[in-house]
Amino acid sequence: MNDLVWLYDFIAQVLPLSSMQARFMQQALVALLLLAPMTAAMGIVVVNFRMAFFAEAISHSAFTGVALGMLFAVSPGWTMPLFGLLVGLGITAVQRHSDLASDTVIGVFFSAMLAFGLAMVSRDRSLARDMQRFLYGDILTISEAEIWFLLLLFFLVFIFLASNYNRLLYAGINSTLARTHRVRVQILQYLFSGLLALLVMFSVRAIGVLLVTALLVVPAAGARNFSRSAGAMFWWAMAISTSSAVLGLLISAQDWARTATGATIILVACFWFVASLLLARLRRN
Amino acid sequence: MDLNKRQASAVPQQNSAGQALCFVDVSVERGGIRILDEVRAAVPMGSCTAIIGPNGAGKTTLLLALLGELPYQGHISFPGYGGRRPRIGYVPQRLSFDRGLPLTVCEFLALGFQAGPLWFGVSAALQKKTKETLAQVKAEHLTSRRLGALSGGELQRVLLALALQQQPELLVLDEPASGVDFQGEHVFCELLDALRLSQGFTQLMVSHDLPTVTHHATHVICLNHRVAAEGPPQLVLTPENLSAIFGLHMGLVNLQSMPMAQAGCTAPCCQPVNEKQ
Numbered sequence A: 001m002n003d004l005v006w007l008y009d010f011i012a013q014v015l016p017l018s019s020m021q022a023r024f025m026q027q028a029l030v031a032l033l034l035l036a037p038m039t040a041a042m043g044i045v046v047v048n049f050r051m052a053f054f055a056e057a058i059s060h061s062a063f064t065g066v067a068l069g070m071l072f073a074v075s076p077g078w079t080m081p082l083f084g085l086l087v088g089l090g091i092t093a094v095q096r097h098s099d100l101a102s103d104t105v106i107g108v109f110f111s112a113m114l115a116f117g118l119a120m121v122s123r124d125r126s127l128a129r130d131m132q133r134f135l136y137g138d139i140l141t142i143s144e145a146e147i148w149f150l151l152l153l154f155f156l157v158f159i160f161l162a163s164n165y166n167r168l169l170y171a172g173i174n175s176t177l178a179r180t181h182r183v184r185v186q187i188l189q190y191l192f193s194g195l196l197a198l199l200v201m202f203s204v205r206a207i208g209v210l211l212v213t214a215l216l217v218v219p220a221a222g223a224r225n226f227s228r229s230a231g232a233m234f235w236w237a238m239a240i241s242t243s244s245a246v247l248g249l250l251i252s253a254q255d256w257a258r259t260a261t262g263a264t265i266i267l268v269a270c271f272w273f274v275a276s277l278l279l280a281r282l283r284r285n
Numbered sequence B: 001m002d003l004n005k006r007q008a009s010a011v012p013q014q015n016s017a018g019q020a021l022c023f024v025d026v027s028v029e030r031g032g033i034r035i036l037d038e039v040r041a042a043v044p045m046g047s048c049t050a051i052i053g054p055n056g057a058g059k060t061t062l063l064l065a066l067l068g069e070l071p072y073q074g075h076i077s078f079p080g081y082g083g084r085r086p087r088i089g090y091v092p093q094r095l096s097f098d099r100g101l102p103l104t105v106c107e108f109l110a111l112g113f114q115a116g117p118l119w120f121g122v123s124a125a126l127q128k129k130t131k132e133t134l135a136q137v138k139a140e141h142l143t144s145r146r147l148g149a150l151s152g153g154e155l156q157r158v159l160l161a162l163a164l165q166q167q168p169e170l171l172v173l174d175e176p177a178s179g180v181d182f183q184g185e186h187v188f189c190e191l192l193d194a195l196r197l198s199q200g201f202t203q204l205m206v207s208h209d210l211p212t213v214t215h216h217a218t219h220v221i222c223l224n225h226r227v228a229a230e231g232p233p234q235l236v237l238t239p240e241n242l243s244a245i246f247g248l249h250m251g252l253v254n255l256q257s258m259p260m261a262q263a264g265c266t267a268p269c270c271q272p273v274n275e276k277q
Helices: A005-014 A023-049 A052-071 A076-097 A102-123 A125-136 A144-173 A175-180 A185-207 A212-226 A230-253 A261-284 B002-008 B059-067 B105-110 B124-136 B152-165 B182-199 B210-216 B239-246 B268-276
Strands: B019-030 B033-044 B048-052 B073-077 B088-091 B170-174 B202-206 B219-224 B226-231
Touching (some): A005 A023, A023 A185, A023 A212, A052 A185, A052 A212, A175 B059, A185 A261, B019 B202, B033 B059, B048 B059, B059 B170, B059 B202, B088 B152, B105 B124, B124 B152, B182 B202
Parallel strands (some): B048 B219
């Protein structure tokens, strides 16, 4: 009945820590091992395209996604990612067809989403209590169905990146040059924004609205300092993100720590970033 | 005068044989301002054509229209390539990019050619090809340097290598030598001349620099929203034309060094200037 039991048992054997014997910890670890490589790889492109603020706006539209679910009596599990996708594509379309600076466009979307979500939430007291889960995230309560969906997203993201990573990098460096090289920048941007919106919504579940951008940006930023080539940057981002996710989960479960998992993961990633800064300075000297 | 007549008959679309591309009544309007006004000009096949004109004359806009980056009215045709769009290599004026990005020159040159992601490095075959192209622009020593750490002149060569890597039939350069010192500029243009002759592409460049144009261009288009003059440099770069286009006396062009020293320009829009004399 539970198709992933073998995986959980395997984790329990590989990590014979007392904290890892609980099923919810094993599930959380699987979810993070799927999520962290995705955010690392997409994060490189986010940093390259300067889309951190875009990711921030999507994550804040989670409130509205949940509120809409309540309004139409549909599970927030559906309305959140769908609404995120809509906002992501909407921002991309307005950016392309408006003379306004891109951060201004995102700023307008951002405020509208947040205001609408908060207005809806403030009408319903029970929902207001639930908000904490969205602000801080809760990877420990992730369900089996969500893990399956993450697996699907994992394949989608990596198939997309494996076939378009170079073109995305090219378009990020200079879109005119990329276009003369027959890169279809516009379609790529829409596809990337859509996938990023879905990924951000799932990361909100794990790490919370407040810290989701950090999961995208911090590993990529650290990787930039560690590496000298685009190939190396990819693997550094992977290593930083995945190790931070695993270490963060383990530390947060320790008796002496007992911290929120999402926040702990980001803290570990930030340590990596500080180390990368020191290395970059040493290299310069 | 005979020569003048012959030049006059070479106005675009009347005789499109031997022309790589023709701009036919190309107009671009942005924010209510007409940047290009019915531009008619031709680029001869295999030529080094220079577009000159003052700041804000629409030189870069014309290139962007050609590259399909801007909507325009009118028509751009490619008679020299049987009407199909040629392979275009583009060297931008200034590559504004994130200089902190870890990306080697070799990876940069592979971006548009390697289908597989750069995660596993650049394929051996492509590395070899990249080195060969860099050698053509005398920059093979830059292969493993970081793109963001290159000087202006080095970056210019790498961008030229990127354009050459596409085996262009038409090479489009926007101010190829901006940000490079005079010596570097001369060397860059000599390099371009040699490559053009050996590879047979047509070269279209925007240039600010009149000495460069007089030395290297075989065809000149003077642009100031409209085409003010067009033809071989010895016919077009006359003091009268230049002062009409740039609005001041241009003492830089040494007419004595040109074979057709005193010939006037033949383009129709140039005629009022000549009549005044």
